[in-house]
Amino acid sequence: MSDFIRQIIADDLAAGRVKxxxxxxxxxxxxxxxIGHAKAVLLNYSIATxxxxxxxxxxxxxxxxxxxxEFVRGIEEDLRWLGCAWEGEPxxxxxxxxxxxxxxLELVKAGKAYMDNQMPEEIVQxxxxxxxxxxxxxxxxxxxxxxxxxLEKMKAGEFAEGECVLRxxxxxxxxxxxxxxxxxxxxxxxxxxxxxxxxxxxPMYDFAHGYEDAIEGVTHSLCSxxxxxHRPLYDWFLDxxxxxxxxxxxxxxxxxxxxxxxxxxxxxxLVEENHTAGWNDPRxxxxxxxxxxxFTPESIRRFISEIGVSKxxxxxxxxxxxxxxxxxxxxxxxxxxxxxxPIKLTISNWPKGKIDTFTAENNPGDAAAGHRDxxxxxxLWVERDDYLDNPPRKWFRMAPGKExxxxxxxxxxxxxxxxxxxxxxxxxxxxxxxxxxxxxxxxGRKVKGTIHWLSRHNAVNxxxxxxxxxxxxxxxxKLEEDKTISDYLNPDSVQILAEAKxxxxxxxxxxxxxxxxxxxxxxxADSEDHASRTRPVFNRIVGLRDTWAKIxxxxx
RNA sequence: UAGGACGUCGGCAAGCGGUAAGCCACCGGGUUUUGAUCCCGGCAUUCGCAGGUUCGAAUCCUGCCGUCCUAGCCA
Numbered sequence: 049m050s051d052f053i054r055q056i057i058a059d060d061l062a063a064g065r066v067k068x069x070x071x072x073x074x075x076x077x078x079x080x081x082x083i084g085h086a087k088a089v090l091l092n093y094s095i096a097t098x099x100x101x102x103x104x105x106x107x108x109x110x111x112x113x114x115x116x117x118e119f120v121r122g123i124e125e126d127l128r129w130l131g132c133a134w135e136g137e138p139x140x141x142x143x144x145x146x147x148x149x150x151x152x153l154e155l156v157k158a159g160k161a162y163m164d165n166q167m168p169e170e171i172v173q174x175x176x177x178x179x180x181x182x183x184x185x186x187x188x189x190x191x192x193x194x195x196x197x198x199l200e201k202m203k204a205g206e207f208a209e210g211e212c213v214l215r216x217x218x219x220x221x222x223x224x225x226x227x228x229x230x231x232x233x234x235x236x237x238x239x240x241x242x243x244x245x246x247x248x249x250x251p252m253y254d255f256a257h258g259y260e261d262a263i264e265g266v267t268h269s270l271c272s273x274x275x276x277x278h279r280p281l282y283d284w285f286l287d288x289x290x291x292x293x294x295x296x297x298x299x300x301x302x303x304x305x306x307x308x309x310x311x312x313x314x315x316x317x318l319v320e321e322n323h324t325a326g327w328n329d330p331r332x333x334x335x336x337x338x339x340x341x342x343f344t345p346e347s348i349r350r351f352i353s354e355i356g357v358s359k360x361x362x363x364x365x366x367x368x369x370x371x372x373x374x375x376x377x378x379x380x381x382x383x384x385x386x387x388x389x390p391i392k393l394t395i396s397n398w399p400k401g402k403i404d405t406f407t408a409e410n411n412p413g414d415a416a417a418g419h420r421d422x423x424x425x426x427x428l429w430v431e432r433d434d435y436l437d438n439p440p441r442k443w444f445r446m447a448p449g450k451e452x453x454x455x456x457x458x459x460x461x462x463x464x465x466x467x468x469x470x471x472x473x474x475x476x477x478x479x480x481x482x483x484x485x486x487x488x489x490x491x492g493r494k495v496k497g498t499i500h501w502l503s504r505h506n507a508v509n510x511x512x513x514x515x516x517x518x519x520x521x522x523x524x525x526k527l528e529e530d531k532t533i534s535d536y537l538n539p540d541s542v543q544i545l546a547e548a549k550x551x552x553x554x555x556x557x558x559x560x561x562x563x564x565x566x567x568x569x570x571x572x573a574d575s576e577d578h579a580s581r582t583r584p585v586f587n588r589i590v591g592l593r594d595t596w597a598k599i600x601x602x603x604x
Numbered sequence: 605u606a607g608g609a610c611g612u613c614g615g616c617a618a619g620c621g622g623u624a625a626g627c628c629a630c631c632g633g634g635u636u637u638u639g640a641u642c643c644c645g646g647c648a649u650u651c652g653c654a655g656g657u658u659c660g661a662a663u664c665c666u667g668c669c670g671u672c673c674u675a676g677c678c679a
Contacts, residue, residue: 050618076679111678168677177675179606213677223607225675234677253679276609277674299609306615312679354627356617358610361672365615368628378641413641444639453637487637498637525672567638596639 051357053091053298057099057268066267069101072139073132074108074260077119077241079312080327081126081335083348087303090352092270093132104264105134109142110256112240120241122327126335131345141251141260142242148251148259149203151289152214152232156195160288161232162188163198165212174220175228181221182228188217202235205248209235216255218284226281230254254281261295262286269295272302273359303355304363307517307538308333309524314533323537324518330587331518331541341515342562342572342589347373363523370590377562377570377589382410382417385455385500386550386565386586388512390429392475393501395460398426403505406456406486420553424457427504429549431567434499435476437465442599444497446476452497455566459484459495500566507549510584512571514543555584567592 050058060066071092075085096103105127109115124138155161164171164185176182190198199214201207214233222228232255239245261269269282276299286294304310309318310333318324318332327334330341338348351372355364404424411417435446446452451461464477483490487498520538527533554563557573558580564570569591578585 055620074679078679108679114678164677171677172675175675177606180675181606182675210677215677225607228675231677236677250677252677257679273609274673275679277607279608301610354616356627358617360610360617362616365628368616371628374640383638412636412638442639455637457637495637497639500638564638564640567640569640592638592640594639599639 051300052359053268053270053300053357054095054098056298057095060267061099068267069096069099070104070265070267071096071101071270072104072106072261072264072266073127073134074106074257075123076108076111076114077116077123078111078114079119079316080122082310082312082315082333083305083335083338084303084310084333086130086335086348087352087355087357088270088272089127089130089132090349091300091357093134094353095268095270101267102135103132104136104139104266106139106260106264107141108253108257108260109140109240109242110251110253112236112238112250115241117241122336126339129339129345130335130348139260139264140242141256142240144256144260144263145243145247145251147263148256151259151285151291152199152251152255153196154289155216155232156199156214157192158288159192159217161195161214161216162190163195163202163212164188164215164229164231168210171213171231175225176220178225182225184220185215185229188220188229199233202233203247203249207235209237211235214249216284224277224280226254226277227284230281254278255285258282258286258295258297259291262291262293265293266295267293269297271297271299273299273361274302275299299359300357301359301361303352304361304523304525305333305369306363306366306522307519307524308366309519309533317533318518321534323534330513330515333518340575340587342570342587343369343373344376344562347376350376363525365522366517373590374570374593377564379413380411381562381564381570383408383412383566384551384554384563385422385502386510386512386548386554386568386571387429387431387500387502387507388514388545388548388565388568389432390502390547390549391432391435391473392504393428393430393460394475394477395426395428395480396463396477397479400426402426403503404457404485408456422456422551423503423506424454425503425505428454429502429504429507430454430476430499432473435462435465435473437473440600445499446497450497451481451495452499453484453487453495454501455498456487457485457501458482458487459489459493500568502549502551506552508552508555508584510548510550510554510586511577512545512548512550512586512588513574514545514588516541516543550584550586554586555581557584557586562589564592 073089093103174183213231215229233249236250282297328336328340407419439447458480460478460480466475468474519536521536559575562572570589571586574585
């Protein structure tokens with residue numbers, strides 16, 4: 049697998065420009081990681097691994113307003129789960145605050161930075177627009193000495209927030225607005241989660257980021273496309289003071305996934321407005337949400353690796369992620385039977401009280417997965433959706449007079465139906481063919497349909513949660529005017545089935561154990577609500593490929 | 605009507621002047637005690653459009669068109 053970034057790195061190594069690759073993942077600890085972050089971490093981590101380099105974790109904690117230790121712990125937990133091991137201790141931009149300040153002093157002394165006392169609104173006003181140049185600040189030509197004094201005072205906390213700011217002196221008529229004397233330090237009274245009240249001034253991203261990289265010897269600083277416009281700044285700051293190394297920034301397209309949102313702002317809103325049950329809601333694209341939903345770290349790594357890296361703004365269909373996890377779980381998940389929407393099926397010619405036992409394979413594609421015993425009786429649960437009074441053409445499942453196979457067990461033919469007062473089937477009756485024990489008839493007769501079932505004498509009650517797209521629209525980056533993301537919420541993104549039935553074996557499942565429920569999909573025992581033996585709760589990770597749904601949906 | 609970036613199959617994405625990889629989706633067909641899995645086959649005479657250079661262009665040049673990013677003391 050090669051992409052433009054790996055090509056650049058291979059070239060740098062071959063030409064001797066770089067001896068050892070150093071990459072980093074620089075999250076701001078102000079939220080939990082999502083699958084978009086996974087693309088960034090995995091890119092940095094796998095590149096370091098492939099090229100025999102070093103990968104580090106560094107918190108970009110330059111804004112005390114919204115950062116916290118809770119998120120730091122969350123990020124590390126998610127990263128460990130994902131399988132990205134960073135070199136040494138996590139780094140913090142806040143560890144470099146003293147050095148940053150020294151470099152700011154260096155800029156001031158060289159006449160390349162100045163203290164601006166314009167009000168924030170004035171700065172905005174005088175910055176100009178994409179088509180109009182900005183206007184110089186009246187304070188732009190202060191002497192280095194005066195700037196030094198003012199800067200020290202600002203550092204000492206002698207000014208109020210917003211009263212002044214340190215700015216780089218570049219050019220107010222630059223075509224790139226970001227280059228129009230960008231702010232370097234601003235005053236913040238907030239307590240920093242690591243440095244406490246030591247600092248009254250905090251460095252801005254553009255000023256700090258390249259320096260953080262330079263201090264750590266980062267060779268290739270990878271970031272997303274929206275920072276492309278920032279690269280001239282990244283370079284300017286590095287080129288105007290004496291730094292220990294000279295990193296280079298490269299930009300790639302961030303991940304956009306269909307039917308979900310990927311910005312921290314939006315995710316936070318979903319949580320705060322209770323549209324989801326927290327950051328680890330199984331519908332969230334957060335790593336902890338996906339983990340709870342049942343995705344494996346392997347599946348996320350595979351997915352990220354498969355979608356590739358480029359500079360094209362694209363939207364990946366979430367179905368592709370589903371394909372990846374299905375492929376993995378098909379190979380690894382043990383098969384079990386569960387009836388999501390149960391209806392009684394009673395065998396009228398079954399010997400009263402008889403229990404039959406069958407041996408069922410745990411995974412038809414993997415003999416090493418072994419077998420389990422399942423008990424059968426004349427009183428069963430079957431899937432309500434597997435019966436139809438008036439079936440369409442090509443229907444293989446239960447219908448009046450129709451013979452189907454009960455998986456691993458017997459052929460049965462529907463004979464009678466009991467309806468409830470509102471006319472819906474309430475119980476099904478059938479006869480079974482004793483000769484078909486094991487699921488095959490000695491006369492060689494074929495049945496097209498095979499359905500799953502549970503014996504009423506030992507089936508266990510369970511809660512099963514079915515998940516679907518969080519949003520009904522694929523591209524959540526394109527909203528209609530005057531609409532917000534909540535206008536696109538899928539009302540059926542979760543469906544809770546409290547009356548489901550599962551095999552006895554499933555009641556003993558451990559939290560986070562995954563299974564394939566025959567004909568229903570892949571499920572995981574919920575990490576928070578599932579309790580072995582007392583309260584089985586399963587989340588649907590993803591359904592099985594459903595060819596029948598496609599056939600049934602066609603006009604024919 | 606500024607600057608930057610990007611436009612290859614429905615969705616991703618290779619391709620780097622020698623005549624369009626792969627994956628998903630989709631469409632057939634086979635196997636099947638999961639309408640699952642698995643297997644076989646099909647799926648861009650064409651690379652945003654128009655010119656040009658060349659024996660030869662998705663790849664080079666020119667001009668258009670479209671999309672995204674940028675006017676936080678956020679990152």
